[in-house]
Amino acid sequence: MGPGRNVRIDYRFSGGDAATSRKQAEELVALAPDVIVSTGSFSTESILQATHTVPIVFAIVPDPVGSGFVDSLSQPGGNATGFMQFEYGFSSKWLELLKEITPNLTRAIVLWDPAITGGIGQFTIIQSVATSAGVDLKPVKLRDAGEVERAITDFARTPNGGLILTASALSTVRRDLIIALAARHKLPTVYFERHFVAAGGLISYGADFIDQHRRAAGYVDRILKGEKPADLPVQAPTKYELVINLKTAKTLGLTIPPSVLARADEVIE
Numbered sequence: 001m002g003p004g005r006n007v008r009i010d011y012r013f014s015g016g017d018a019a020t021s022r023k024q025a026e027e028l029v030a031l032a033p034d035v036i037v038s039t040g041s042f043s044t045e046s047i048l049q050a051t052h053t054v055p056i057v058f059a060i061v062p063d064p065v066g067s068g069f070v071d072s073l074s075q076p077g078g079n080a081t082g083f084m085q086f087e088y089g090f091s092s093k094w095l096e097l098l099k100e101i102t103p104n105l106t107r108a109i110v111l112w113d114p115a116i117t118g119g120i121g122q123f124t125i126i127q128s129v130a131t132s133a134g135v136d137l138k139p140v141k142l143r144d145a146g147e148v149e150r151a152i153t154d155f156a157r158t159p160n161g162g163l164i165l166t167a168s169a170l171s172t173v174r175r176d177l178i179i180a181l182a183a184r185h186k187l188p189t190v191y192f193e194r195h196f197v198a199a200g201g202l203i204s205y206g207a208d209f210i211d212q213h214r215r216a217a218g219y220v221d222r223i224l225k226g227e228k229p230a231d232l233p234v235q236a237p238t239k240y241e242l243v244i245n246l247k248t249a250k251t252l253g254l255t256i257p258p259s260v261l262a263r264a265d266e267v268i269e
Contacts, residue, residue, distance in 0.1 A: 016169035058082035156185035207237035
């Protein structure tokens, strides 16, 4: 089995743009595929708006029940199922981690996309734990790269600050910009996935994205053999990984506490 022999694969990438995502979802549905694979809540939302009949397997979607994509994790009920990135409550761990590696933290920018349900869900949880952590939050929208740069530059003029990058398609699009700004202004930053840390970010805590897509392929196989998305339970990550870039920590003048290093699944030196 392989592309060009007995399977045809069409793919699209919206780059986090809502209009493009909607147009591409309609294009894919018009091709009458046997199954559609979507990554993240942004594209999943677009595809579910375009079809209630074509089977959908999603990966790395934050809180699919809270986002309204499925009825429940055990019985999805509709034409979509797949692999969950986390429930929104997980987002609080990024602020806890930021506070743990920078004990004098009093201020944090939360970079988010308020145009998606997942963005609102993550920010709401972080906001709910900020007061007890003694941290003032400043939400900054990821939509406009210029706004992101201005907001971070202005924020960095006052000490005891850090950044949290929430999960979204736009976060991936803005990856290099955010890593560069965090380095330039010496701001400790917590990311949601390891590829940010591999590219020079400080620390991440989240699901293994490659593993999610491997498991999604298993669900595609089962659907092509006749099973229905409604009967396949949504699965949570088998593990979350903590990844630390010690080279970046050194550049920032940060000493990562031994308690955090001991929990790390991967340390980049």
